[in-house]
Amino acid sequence: MLKANHLLVVDDDPDIRQLLTDYLRAEGYEVSTAADGREMRRRLELNVIDLVVLDILMPGEDGLILCRDLRARSHTPVIMISARGTLIDRIVGLEIGADDYLPKPFDPRELLVRIKVVLRRVQSFPDRARVDEVALLDFAGWRLDTRARHVLSPQGVVVSLGNSDFRLLRLLLQHPNRPLSREFLLNHVFDKDSTPFNRSIDVCVSRLRQQLSAGLIKTVRNQGYMLQADVHPAT
CATH class of the missing domain: 1.10.10.10 (Winged helix-like DNA-binding domain superfamily/Winged helix DNA-binding domain)
Known part of the structure; x- marks a missing residue:
């Protein structure tokens, strides 16, 4: 049996973390969560993460800083989520290395589709080149x-x-x-x-x-x- 993809949900809202965890696990994914950048880095050090769902608006280091830092040292795909859904926000998110951007509020089913598309694209390259x-x-x-x-x-x-x-x-x-x-x-x-x-x-x-x-x-x-x-x- 193929090992389930391991997703990391990074959001300071515990309700959103729980909602996405329950939904994505029901869809067959392994899911870890983090409430801030420090916890995100710890999770990345402890686990092989296949994709990060990353909120932009967080206290301390925001999602843009975390995405830029992650992209500088890893090819792990990132889907950014944010209550700020303007065109400029989407462009900035993509420019710093995010693979996709989803404005809040969103239907978890749409996030699931985007996760599948990004993983399929990334995993079509050997060693994620x-x-x-x-x-x-x-x-x-x-x-x-x-x-x-x-x-x-x-x-x-x-x-x-x-x-x-x-x-x-x-x-x-x-x-x-x-x-x-x-x-x-x-x-x-x-x-x-x-x-x-x-x-x-x-x-x-x-x-x-x-x-x-x-x-x-x-x-x-x-x-x-x-x-x-x-x-x-x-x-």
Whole structure:
């Protein structure tokens, strides 16, 4: 029998900790909890944690600080939860390394779906290697060579990529099957703030759509762009 994934719920609200613990355990997960950063670190030292559900608004070290610290030394996936659900909060959470962001209040069933999606994506990489640490990535019959900065089509045709197109594609491959906002993409691809009139990302997406298979990069209304494909290290 496969060992159940071990989740760590970090939230200073004991009612939320208990609610999520009961629900996720009923769904077959092993669950530990922590009320603050100190307890979170102790849990991480004592257990092999597969995913952290991390609240932002906590006394002392908040979730953003804890996520940044965790990401600096670990690839353990993080889903952030917060009563602050503005676009800026979501962008900040994702920028510092969170794998997903869920505003409060939320239905535990939605959290469960997001946990499954993140774990499936992360565990598709051997030893949880990150996309930017893998030289060759396969997706939908295509192969990205991160060293040569080109893609190989299913027919064996080499398609060269410009710098911004390469950075955008690699970023989409880091978060497959998940919508990424224009602001998030703009900040990471061009290292600049977004404005309503900045269409740089849209131009890059248009070029990639012309170069790749039709339908690979989806527009998700009011959310951004998404690469609709599973991603695997080349074998």
